[in-house]
Amino acid sequence: MNTINSEKPASSDKAPPKMPGALPLIGHMLDFGKNPFNYMMKLRNTLGEIGEFRMFHQRMVLMTGPEANEAFFRAPDTQLDQSQAYKIMTPIFGKGVVFDAPPDKKDQQLKMLMPVLRDKPMRGYAQIIVAEVEQMVADWGDSGEIDLLEFMKELTIYTSSHCLLGNEFRYELNEEFAKIYHDLEKGVNPLAFVFPYLPLPVFRRRDKARARLQEMVTGIIAKRAQKTEKSEDAFQLLIDARYDDGSRLSPHEITGMLIGTIFAGHHTTAGTAAWTLLELARRPEHMQAVLSELDRLFGADGEVTFRSLREMPLLENVIKEVLRLHPPLIFLIRKVMQDFHFKDYTVKAGKYVCTSPRVSHRIEEIFPEPEKFDPERYTEARQEDAKPFSWIAFGGGKHKCTGNAFAMLQLKAIIAVLLRRYTFELTDAKDHYQDDFTQMVVQPVSPCRVRYRKRQTMCDTATQASEAGTAEKTPTGESFRIVIDRELCQGHATCMSEAPELFQVDDDGNLTVLQENPALDLLNKAKQAEKYCPTQAIKIQLK
Ligand code: HEM
Numbered sequence: 321m322n323t324i325n326s327e328k329p330a331s332s333d334k335a336p337p338k339m340p341g342a343l344p345l346i347g348h349m350l351d352f353g354k355n356p357f358n359y360m361m362k363l364r365n366t367l368g369e370i371g372e373f374r375m376f377h378q379r380m381v382l383m384t385g386p387e388a389n390e391a392f393f394r395a396p397d398t399q400l401d402q403s404q405a406y407k408i409m410t411p412i413f414g415k416g417v418v419f420d421a422p423p424d425k426k427d428q429q430l431k432m433l434m435p436v437l438r439d440k441p442m443r444g445y446a447q448i449i450v451a452e453v454e455q456m457v458a459d460w461g462d463s464g465e466i467d468l469l470e471f472m473k474e475l476t477i478y479t480s481s482h483c484l485l486g487n488e489f490r491y492e493l494n495e496e497f498a499k500i501y502h503d504l505e506k507g508v509n510p511l512a513f514v515f516p517y518l519p520l521p522v523f524r525r526r527d528k529a530r531a532r533l534q535e536m537v538t539g540i541i542a543k544r545a546q547k548t549e550k551s552e553d554a555f556q557l558l559i560d561a562r563y564d565d566g567s568r569l570s571p572h573e574i575t576g577m578l579i580g581t582i583f584a585g586h587h588t589t590a591g592t593a594a595w596t597l598l599e600l601a602r603r604p605e606h607m608q609a610v611l612s613e614l615d616r617l618f619g620a621d622g623e624v625t626f627r628s629l630r631e632m633p634l635l636e637n638v639i640k641e642v643l644r645l646h647p648p649l650i651f652l653i654r655k656v657m658q659d660f661h662f663k664d665y666t667v668k669a670g671k672y673v674c675t676s677p678r679v680s681h682r683i684e685e686i687f688p689e690p691e692k693f694d695p696e697r698y699t700e701a702r703q704e705d706a707k708p709f710s711w712i713a714f715g716g717g718k719h720k721c722t723g724n725a726f727a728m729l730q731l732k733a734i735i736a737v738l739l740r741r742y743t744f745e746l747t748d749a750k751d752h753y754q755d756d757f758t759q760m761v762v763q764p765v766s767p768c769r770v771r772y773r774k775r776q777t778m779c780d781t782a783t784q785a786s787e788a789g790t791a792e793k794t795p796t797g798e799s800f801r802i803v804i805d806r807e808l809c810q811g812h813a814t815c816m817s818e819a820p821e822l823f824q825v826d827d828d829g830n831l832t833v834l835q836e837n838p839a840l841d842l843l844n845k846a847k848q849a850e851k852y853c854p855t856q857a858i859k860i861q862l863k
Pocket residue numbers: 402430433437581582584585586588589592643647648649652653712713714715716718719720721722723724726727
């Protein structure tokens with residue numbers, strides 16, 4: 321018998337086991353509210369893969385582990401309804417848009433987002449993201465301190481608004497959009513579950529912002545209709561999209577789908593990007609491995625391109641491991657519309673079921689030593705995530721994150737551009753950097769400060785070497801010197817290297833060799849730099 325077929329009546333009709341310790345009226349609210357992750361972990365350790373708890377009068381059933389996750393994600397919408405969990409977003413996304421639309425319309429709208437967040441447009445997005453990161457760090461100088469989370473939040477709103485909303489919003493309407501977005505974000509308030517349109521200033525500002533955004537979207541649709549040249553952003557793809565009956569999306573729907581997509585991807589991506597740098601900064605050996613991968617790739621190509629972003633297995637595994645340990649969505653909820661069966665248990669209609677990526681990612685039998693940061697888990701040899709529905713940071717089944725490829729592209733581009741230019745160190749003790757479970761989207765606790773320092777370029781290294789006046793020997797015994805034409809050199813990143821690891825020049829100009837075969841490495845790096853230097857500022861002189 322298939323024990324995880326949610327539609328098949330189970331052999332027994334047992335209710336899921338209940339968590340002890342419910343208080344009158346509020347149930348387990350206090351424990352859960354204190355730290356939802358700890359509470360869910362406790363539930364799994366006490367009751368196993370399925371167990372019930374209570375939030376006020378509402379009965380919730382937590383399901384964790386691959387089999388329970390599979391039953392959760394594979395259940396049809398008519399049985400486990402996702403929309404109820406997102407009701408709080410209706411005033412922002414709009415009535416009749418995505419989670420507020422009838423099931424068939426919702427499916428069609430979500431389907432329209434697929435080509436927007438995958439396939440062809442990704443090449444263009446890669447260029448935009450790289451340019452946005454470069455612009456953000458353009459005035460960073462040689463070293464400094466930043467709040468990493470704040471930086472990532474600002475950066476990812478630029479990248480996603482640029483890729484999804486397009487040039488008009490990014491360049492002409494940027495300031496107004498920032499204000500609108502701020503008012504919409506403030507409108508995401510738990511009160512909206514119960515009284516979404518209460519006449520509170522925060523809800524009034526939210527509704528005004530939504531109306532103004534739709535006005536702007538309508539204006540741009542009209543302007544674009546006059547142009548012969550077509551834009552290539554998500555906005556345009558939605559303008560051109562059609563329902564099955566051939567009708568178009570209305571400006572109200574386009575506005576809701578665009579802002580919904582930006583909301584879905586903003587804090588999730590910003591938090592993950594911040595955690596990726598924090599985890600690497602905590603672990604020099606992993607940082608070094610990622611830097612080597614980046615240097616190997618960009619030594620051959622120079623630019624962070626769509627193609628090079630697809631060739632980063634190590635960085636990709638690091639990000640997967642970050643998402644295993646710090647999934648920004650720690651629980652996903654559905655309302656039970658028809659009785660739902662899992663193994664011997666039946667969850668009655670009217671209850672809620674939820675699953676937890678964060679708890680599921682810490683199951684010892686699937687991910688040995690679950691608290692250990694170990695990107696090797698995902699290599700060919702180990703494939704610890706191979707069991708379906710074991711690694712679920714992006715959800716699973718029909719409602720799996722539509723933006724996962726876009727998110728990965730964005731994360732890799734951000735980390736690659738930053739690490740090619742800068743190294744990062746934590747300013748506080750390692751255990752200061754924790755997850756903040758008070759937020760709906762879990763991110764590192766604020767403030768989240770790091771110190772950055774510019775990485776030396778080949779040009780810097782070579783300048784030091786030539787200033788030190790020291791000639792090195794090639795493997796065949798000739799002396800060589802690297803010469804930089806300072807007028808030509810513009811400090812491009814194409815010749816980036818971890819040169820300080822190779823040799824150091826002290827205050828008196830003495831060169832100390834730090835590696836076993838330094839001349840060969842230096843010569844190879846210098847040759848690369850000579851080849852790829854866009855202004856031909858680097859020359860190797862053989863003597
Ligand atoms: C690290 C970044 C991200 C994570 C961890 C993440 C995670 C998730 C998860 C767990 C779900 C499933 C929710 C559920 O089952 O109730 C989801 C859905 C979704 N995500 Fe993401 N997401 C990320 C980034 C993005 C981005 C960048 C976008 C778009 C630009 C996006 C768009 C969506 C959409 C449209 C859905 C709804 C899919 C559906 O219901 O059919 N996400 N995401």
